[in-house]
Amino acid sequence: MDIFTDFFNKPSVAETFVDILLCAVPIWVAVMIGLLIGWSWRPRWTGLVYLGFRSKLRFLLTAPPGFGARRIWLAFTALSVFSVCRTLWSRLGSSSKKLSVSGSAPSSKPVGEEEEESFSRASDKITEKEQDVVVTEKDLEHLLYLLEAGNANLEWQSMMDKSTPNMSYQAWRHEPDTGPVVYRSRTVFEDATPDIVRDFFWDDEFRPKWDPMLAYFKTLEEDPKTGTTIVHWIKKFPFFCSDREYIIGRRIWESGKKYYAVTKGVPYQALPKRDKPRRVEVYFSSWIIKAVESRKGDGQLSACEVSLVHYEDMGIPKDVAKLGVRHGMWGAVKKLNSGLRAYQSARKPGTSLSRSAQIASITTKLNMDLVETSGAEEEERGRAVETARKQKDQFSVDWKWIVVGGVALACGLHSSAIGKALMVGAGQRLARR
Secondary structure, three states, X not given: OHHHHHHHHOHHHHHHHHHHHHHHHHHHHHHHHHHHHHHHOOOOHHHHHHHHOHHHHHHHHHOOHHHOHHHHHHHHHHHHHHHXXXXXXXXHHHHOOOOOOOOOOOOOOOHHXXXXXHOOOHHHHOOOOHHHOOXXXXXXXXXXXXXXXXXXXXXXXXXXXXXXXXXXXEEEEEOOOOOOOEEEEEEEEEOOOHHHHHHHHHOOOOHHHOOOOEEEEEEEEEOOXXXXXXXXXXXXXXXXXXXXXXXXXXXXXXXXXXXXXXXEEOOOOOOOOOOOOEEOOOEEEEEEEEEEOOOOOOOOOOEEEEEEEEEEOOOOOHHHHHHHHHHHHHHHHHHHHHHHHHHHHHOOOOOOOOHHHHHHOOOEEOOOOXXXXXXXXXXXXXXXXXXXXXXXXXXXXXXXXXXXXXXXXXXXXXXXXXXXXXHHHHHHHHHHO
């Protein structure tokens, strides 16, 4: 029983069954609708054909269970589900073959605990004055840990690697033992400057033009000295899920032309929680913006790289959330890219900036005394690990499929009248020998 309990408690099992429901159920619903419409629009001569074949239909109804319509229905359903079993087995196999980005042993501690151990000195740096600040340097170090220093200790599963003529995108995810899934991405926008990209992400007035989920926004508080703001967001979710409410604290640090933008969920007593929309309290979405060399190969820093880390607890099952993120990720990225290009066109010389964009230019100067890992080195290491993993999976013998195929064949032959006849015939031949 413990083996079956551990098997069904694995996230990959639940995720695969959700895929089965999303893929198989609509297919069979469409089949039933098609049968209903086809039967209602059938020509009249089919009644004569039905009378002629009534005797044969009676034979089918009185035939052994293997010939019944119910068995045929179950057989087709089993075939549709069997095609998904390979994904389940591959995920179960890959879960035992997970490789960390540095090849080190997997970490069993939550992200928060690892961050506290690796950056225990952060609490010593925060002065008494900073304790009243919404977003502190400790939040910045948490960002640096997830994107740079912590990459060597966390397992990142590759999710996507796509590109367009003016943008490239890579995404990974990390599943800690406790807490929400952590997503990390690297986006390179061609012909874009860090200043424009910084203002673009901060500009709430322009965001509804490219982010259809943002239904409401309001700036609750702002600090003109540090540029820290507290904003109120309400996001629209699909019809089967209620809208979500966010109280977000935001702040930007600057080192040269490199920006460190931190946004996180913060408490706000002046705006109490309500039943609807549901408030998301665990929220962390931050990024590093810097100029990089264009892929044109001209040696110019005309492209902008955005390294993002994001996690939140929306109050829905983790496997359902992962499925939604996986299916909607590329569409959201394309909307993001088109929104940035529209923002570049709107930011012509002489145009007035929105209040959010003006606040984005107020940054905190940062003296980088933390050890940072080169982004190019991290990406090269990640690609090397992915290549090694693919080679290992390619040359490994998938013995599980042999077992599954044998069991399926035996069950299929045993459960139908045709199968019984074949088995009897095979037994007679063996007896004759």
